[in-house]
Amino acid sequence: EPEVTQTPSHQVTQMGQEVILRCVPISNHLYFYWYRQILGQKVEFLVSFYNNEISEKSEIFDDQFSVERPDGSNFTLKIRSTKLEDSAMYFCASGSQATNEKLFFGSGTQLSVL
Amino acid sequence: LAKTTQPISMDSYEGQEVNITCSHNNIATNDYITWYQQFPSQGPRFIIQGYKTKVTNEVASLFIPADRKSSTLSLPRVSLSDTAVYYCLVGDMRRALTFGSGTRLQVQP
Numbered sequence: 001e002p003e004v005t006q007t008p009s010h011q012v013t014q015m016g017q018e019v020i021l022r023c024v025p026i027s028n029h030l031y032f033y034w035y036r037q038i039l040g041q042k043v044e045f046l047v048s049f050y051n052n053e054i055s056e057k058s059e060i061f062d063d064q065f066s067v068e069r070p071d072g073s074n075f076t077l078k079i080r081s082t083k084l085e086d087s088a089m090y091f092c093a094s095g096s097q098a099t100n101e102k103l104f105f106g107s108g109t110q111l112s113v114l
Numbered sequence: 115l116a117k118t119t120q121p122i123s124m125d126s127y128e129g130q131e132v133n134i135t136c137s138h139n140n141i142a143t144n145d146y147i148t149w150y151q152q153f154p155s156q157g158p159r160f161i162i163q164g165y166k167t168k169v170t171n172e173v174a175s176l177f178i179p180a181d182r183k184s185s186t187l188s189l190p191r192v193s194l195s196d197t198a199v200y201y202c203l204v205g206d207m208r209r210a211l212t213f214g215s216g217t218r219l220q221v222q223p
Contacts, residue, residue: 004157031207043158043201043213056210091157095207102148103211105157 002026006092006106013082013113021077021109023092032075033093033103034067036060043091049075082113118202118214125220132189134217136202139183147178147185150201152216158201162187189219197221 005024013019025032034046048055049067066078075094079086089110093103119137126132138147146165150158162169164176164185175188189196199216 033211035213042215043152045210045212048210050208055208058210089155093157097207102160102163103150103158103207105159108155108157110155 002104004092004094004104004106006090006109008109009107010110011112013111015084015113016081019079019082019111021079021090021092021111023075023077023094023106024073025075025092025094026096026104027073028098029094029096029104031055031095031097032067032069033095034077035091035093035105036088037091037108038088046077079111082111084113087111087113118204120200120202120214120217122215123218123220125222126192127222128193129191132192132196132219132221134187134189134200134202134219135184136187136204136214137184138202138204141182141204142206144206145204146206147176147182148203148211149174149176149185149187150203150213152199152201158213161200192219192221194221194223 007022032049035043037043045058047057047061064080068076089108091108092106095103148163149161151161152158162174162176166178169176177186199218201213201216203211205211
């Protein structure tokens, strides 16, 4: 089965630093998402992306966050100036209308902000 | 956005059937109902999806009443490896697909 690939699997950074989390969605998918999950809590929606623009974003997705699809295959999440509370597992997901609302999730990037 | 409500946790024993119900009173006409399974430190994994009536696949069944205001995930004969958190999502792909708090299923031997 095709997979969503995320890199790196773990990222450790200092508070105030910029991080870029990378995702390679499934190749024929057109809908892309970022979610995060703080340890022991539920999966939280951050942003959805379609047709090269943000479709919806949550309150969490403030000006420190941005997403990009730079080359037609990668989908990135950038956090400009990380805070301690950004420490979480970040999941990328993709989907297509052919699969209705079935999303395929990557295995996540564990971000630790020190 | 359709808000979902599920039991926080459930316990079962191996070999039993488990039914997890999700309420989604303000489901919209275009919304699908999708269930995901999540193991610790892994991404959610698709289990089953439906729009109305009953859907069955190799791992689960999904029952949706005519008013679509709830849905029930049925796991036949659970095993220890079914211990996980189960989420129902309601929505369509063009909008945010928001996870609820999920149901933590613990299967005992």
